[in-house]
Amino acid sequence: MRRLDLRELDPTTDEAAAVYSAAVPRAAVDVEHALAAVRPICDDVRTRGTAAVLDAGEKFDGVRPAQLRVPASALADALADLAPEIRTALEESVRRLRQTCAAELEQSLVTDVAPGATVERRIVPMQRVGLYVPGGLAPLVSTVVMNAVPAQVAGVPGIALASPPQAEFGGLPHPTILAACALLGIDEVYAAGGAQALAMFAYGAASEEGVDCRPVNLITGPGNIYVAAAKRHLQGTVSIDSEAGPTEIAIIADDTADPAFIAADLISQAEHDPMAASVLITDSDVLATAVEVEVDLQLETARHADRISTALDGPQSATVLVRDLDQAVDVANGYAAEHLEVQTADAAQVAARIVNAGAIFVGSHTPVSLGDYAAGSNHVLPTAGCACHSSGLSVRAFCKNMHVVTYSEAALREVGDHVVTLAEAENLPSHGAAVSIRTSR
Known part of the structure; x- marks a missing residue:
């Protein structure tokens, strides 16, 4: 490792903070350049669905799965074959993370802003999320836990997971990853990796037999530069956690x-x-x-x-x-x-x-x-x-806040003039009229 000596830098200067933030250059990662490679992949998945996902897997992962979704029998077999000590370690990891997630989960609350006027902040789980687990240099089984547990604690009803197909395992994701999914009760698992997996989550994927994967609301999980680029490209179509x-x-x-x-x-x-x-x-x-x-x-x-x-x-x-x-x-x-x-x-x-x-x-x-x-x-x-x-990723990432506003007639009359005044100030008189029509009766 090289050495950088910052001992002579004067911390009182205006330049000090900027020097500190750039003191150690990070690895050169050009996500914009990678976008040129992932855009056509994502567009192909949006147009051709399942066939495009399988074609991309064959091209980039060197194997074409027999089917996009991992059979339930493969999940069950992977869990049955999991070494007991790995299962015990995973169960303890899950237990500890579930405990901290439960403590962090926010509760809905109601504020009485005036007599007869309430604003509730309602915590609502995402309805469907897609979790991505890389399969490159190492089978990141721990990433299954880190993504799935907070989603489950948040109460997400629909959880799908994708991990790249492995030629070594007949086109299925790594068996330890499948075992972790089975252990956590995640049965919607796809043999798909890279940009094509994220595009599948964002747009959904169908074949002549029907819909193979429905679109999700949120994609989480780390990956390589092409995964980061796909997240950047798909953001807006779907929510993401970050470009890791x-x-x-x-x-x-x-x-x-x-x-x-x-x-x-x-x-x-x-x-x-x-x-x-x-x-x-x-x-x-x-x-x-x-x-x-x-x-x-x-x-x-x-x-x-x-x-x-x-x-x-x-x-x-x-x-x-x-x-x-x-x-x-x-x-x-x-x-x-x-x-x-x-x-x-x-x-x-x-x-x-x-x-x-x-x-x-x-x-x-x-x-x-x-x-x-x-x-x-x-x-x-x-x-x-x-x-x-x-x-970092937490149970909050899998929740939304919604305001639920409830006013009685008397409460609306009490504040109505202020609404009309502010609507006129913004030259939006019909906004005020929507209140006046109620308070003038």
Whole structure:
């Protein structure tokens, strides 16, 4: 990992914040360029439906499923064949996430704004959602949990899930992903990946036999650059959670941190993707050097050493040297990492000063990997600096707020003149007349 030295930067200057936000360049991801590739795929799915989805799967995934929807028997078989220890781990992950989702679920409430006048904020679940689970470098079974559980807790009545067909498994998605779906009771699963899967969710898909997939209201779940581009293209036709980019971790650490822990955590996220970003922010040269030594040692036994090395050597990864923890906090807030660990002597106090991060992991025994699987938090988080304005996936993403307004005749008479006055001020007299016709009788 390269080193960036920000210790000479004056934090009182107007330029400091801008420098911090750009201190560590992220992996080059050109979603606009990818749009040129996904538009014709999405248009083809909108026009030809199921046939277009299957054709694209054959082209990009190297296999053509016998049918778009995964048979119920395949789901049941996958769950029956699931290793007991994996099932137990999944059940615990589900239990913890379901608990936090239930606590976060907002309740409907009624406000009495005047006698006889109420405004209810009604919480309504999305009626149909499409969950996307990638199947590229790794079968992200945990992503099934992270997307499905909040949707279920929100009360979404229609949940569909898509994951790419795998030639190794006869055109079905990875069996562990199918097993997780069966475990969660999700029986509408499609062997479809990439832009074609998202277009199927947005437009629906039909064949000569009838409708194979109905359109959804919301699409959630991470994916590669083409998935992000498809989300951008389809937004408006359907709601999306975010355009997720390559994963990233930043770690604030001082000289009390364990370099072996930090090295392991940097490596863990680099394992995802050659474009993954791993960033250490520290005021200790000694720690920085010790972490470098540990990274080399741990890479010797890492299963995906080549992929990890590519990510750690990339321009998106670095050790950032700062004067003190105050500057470390400023750099972290400027960077707005997807995952931010704080491993310092006063970790809780430092974490309390963070305002831009997808999720914060506090203390030396709270690694990001815990959040990836079983912390009870959600691992679908904003990337590419979007944590400064966006939140991670939660039960709220699967709900809508509706106002339900109820006024009695007396309540309308009490406020009617104000409505007429404001309508006239906007030169919309018929708006006022809709009130006057009721209050003048």
